Amino acid sequence: MIIARSIKKIREVILPLKQQGITIGFVPTMGALHEGHLSLIKKARIQTQFLVVSIFVNPIQFGPREDFKVYPRRLSRDKKLLRQAGVDLLFYPSASQMYKQDFSTYVEETTLSHVLCGLSRPGHFRGVTTVVAKLFNIVTPDISYFGQKDYQQAQIIKRMVADLNFNIKIKVLPIVRDKDGLALSSRNSYLDKISRQQALCLYRALQRAKALIASGERDAVRIKKNIRLFMRKFSLAKIDYVEIVDAETLREVKVVKKKVVIALAVFIKGVRLIDNMLVDMKKGRFI
């Protein structure tokens, strides 16, 4: 596995590959890798010829009161996992390599970014789209992989790619969960034993919504109310949002039909966790 810390080096590796028509796969991450990341890497390993993973804890997507400083960094463990997964190149830049002192250009999606997590984390998605645009220009992938856990992020990235004409295919892969249902997240490492139990409220609430819809409920307001009531059983859970939105536009829906996403954000003792379920009414599928 090649490890590139500079943009110059990664360009030197990638450019000749592009000229040979070799397909480049790309999985951008913030490290502290778990099976969710690895599921993306496995798929990319199959679908593309040269596989690049980046590890960069991107300062500009964290708010001033968020967890940038304490976000888990586990580089040597991550490297081992990436080698085992057959990754060809790890891009692991410093913050100063990515952001010069006079940095002043941002990429901002202005519609999908202003709902759900966009409301509780102002500036977050601007930080995400900016760093992903940069990484796309550095890595020049043919296909890039994102997890459905960050459903809104994936939709925003897709929109950015379409709007700014990046010649890149975006693939979004299913959420990977622990045995008991908790969606994998690097932030799960913040949870103590009790919080870890309480964190199950997200998955259980989604399962409850699924049961309601399966039994014929279509009223989004009633489903959301039911979820909020259910969450009260979890004394440490502080709801950030419970929303049912159109899967494409992310606009709130009143009726569950076509394709919707049930999206949740909850604080457990100050740790912010998200989860979601894609409901495809036409195919009768819950993903």
Added chain:
Amino acid sequence: MIIARSIKKIREVILPLKQQGITIGFVPTMGALHEGHLSLIKKARIQTQFLVVSIFVNPIQFGPREDFKVYPRRLSRDKKLLRQAGVDLLFYPSASQMYKQDFSTYVEETTLSHVLCGLSRPGHFRGVTTVVAKLFNIVTPDISYFGQKDYQQAQIIKRMVADLNFNIKIKVLPIVRDKDGLALSSRNSYLDKISRQQALCLYRALQRAKALIASGERDAVRIKKNIRLFMRKFSLAKIDYVEIVDAETLREVKVVKKKVVIALAVFIKGVRLIDNMLVDMKKGRFI
């Protein structure tokens, strides 16, 4: 000359060229071509192997009270000029090809954009950086050419390229002027005979500033005051701004030293004209 109206078509042409390592030159324009554009095209023709010119009057860089609708369109004349200049590909997209109905992603430079023309034309540079980022992703040039007439624009594009890691070299070429000194601009076609005469105030003011500096004046405030006084002779000229700024940061300077730009914007009977002069004190050059 190939004429591509769709993004799909231009990609089909460009991709095999890139794989052969052929260098792509790119001159983005809004059409109504004049010798200023042609100077960029001539240089690009020499320095690169495959030369792309785009003509697109970009709606999102015009303000609601600006001249988008009446901006000169002269396609058949432009095509002829481009063929004569040996251009390989003209990209001439429709507005709907460039902006889908749900378009919502913008590229915004946030420092250099907020002075000079950025103050009188809010949103203008956001429109410029957005469309140029799109065109860069569509054309994937090695070198792209801009005119010094739009000095601020060129600086903003350079910053965007550095910040977002576009692998593109930006070249900025000197202002081309009419015999009497008026900087060429597609907007000069708006000027009637009297306005055309009055429009000389910009060039003459720059010449006056040059003479002052050559005679030892270094005080930026005094030079600007002198220019404003001089402009009073031109009864139809309404000053938008007269500024002397650092050539890199575009921040106002008090003393003329190192590299500064004298930048002017003037309305002549509602037609907004700009001009500038780069003053390199180290080399004693006025460009």
